[in-house]
Amino acid sequence: MQTVVYPDPRLRRRAELVQGIDGALRAEVLEMFQLMYRENGIGLAAPQVGWGARIFIMNPLGAESPEGERVFINPEILEQSGADQEEEEGCLSIPDVRGRVVRKDRVWVRARDLDGESFEAEFRGLPARVVLHENDHLDGILFISRLSQTEKLLVRRPLRDLEREYRRRLKEEEATPRR
Numbered sequence: 509m510q511t512v513v514y515p516d517p518r519l520r521r522r523a524e525l526v527q528g529i530d531g532a533l534r535a536e537v538l539e540m541f542q543l544m545y546r547e548n549g550i551g552l553a554a555p556q557v558g559w560g561a562r563i564f565i566m567n568p569l570g571a572e573s574p575e576g577e578r579v580f581i582n583p584e585i586l587e588q589s590g591a592d593q594e595e596e597e598g599c600l601s602i603p604d605v606r607g608r609v610v611r612k613d614r615v616w617v618r619a620r621d622l623d624g625e626s627f628e629a630e631f632r633g634l635p636a637r638v639v640l641h642e643n644d645h646l647d648g649i650l651f652i653s654r655l656s657q658t659e660k661l662l663v664r665r666p667l668r669d670l671e672r673e674y675r676r677r678l679k680e681e682e683a684t685p686r687r
């Protein structure tokens with residue numbers, strides 16, 4: 509399992525509803541946690557590993573505290589409230605790019621967990637931000653689309669570098685004969 513990196517078109521697609529939760533799905537989600545921890549992330553959405561399913565995971569406490577692990581399958585944002593908060597965000601799919609994003613401070617979400625049980629939960633502060641950022645991924649929305657005009661200018665150059673790197677890798681793959 510590998511992280512899909514900007515501007516890979518798989519990051520811009522709307523993910524599909526999950527129909528059934530089985531052992532194969534659970535194994536994939538476990539692998540997502542391993543990848544997220546390896547890359548020091550606190551959230552990861554299935555499209556970021558090339559899997560077009562409405563699933564994301566988070567652990568705002570980091571790898572050392574498994575009790576912070578949450579899995580969201582077919583999540584729905586029921587309500588966003590509280591004050592607008594502007595904080596810096598990054599994304600494992602957009603390496604070395606950071607920017608300030610305004611989001612609501614509180615979020616109510618409904619989803620299924622790995623046992624297929626439906627749950628509703630409220631998050632505030634950083635976990636709320638992670639939920640909104642990851643849920644955006646399921647709709648093909650990246651945080652760079654939510655930056656102010658000024659912030660967009662600041663990330664233009666690193667984004668162009670990633671685009672160039674992506675084209676280079678594509679060409680390289682085309683040149684390598686398939687076995």
Ligand code: CO
Nearest residue numbers: 598599600601
């Ligand atoms: Co992200």
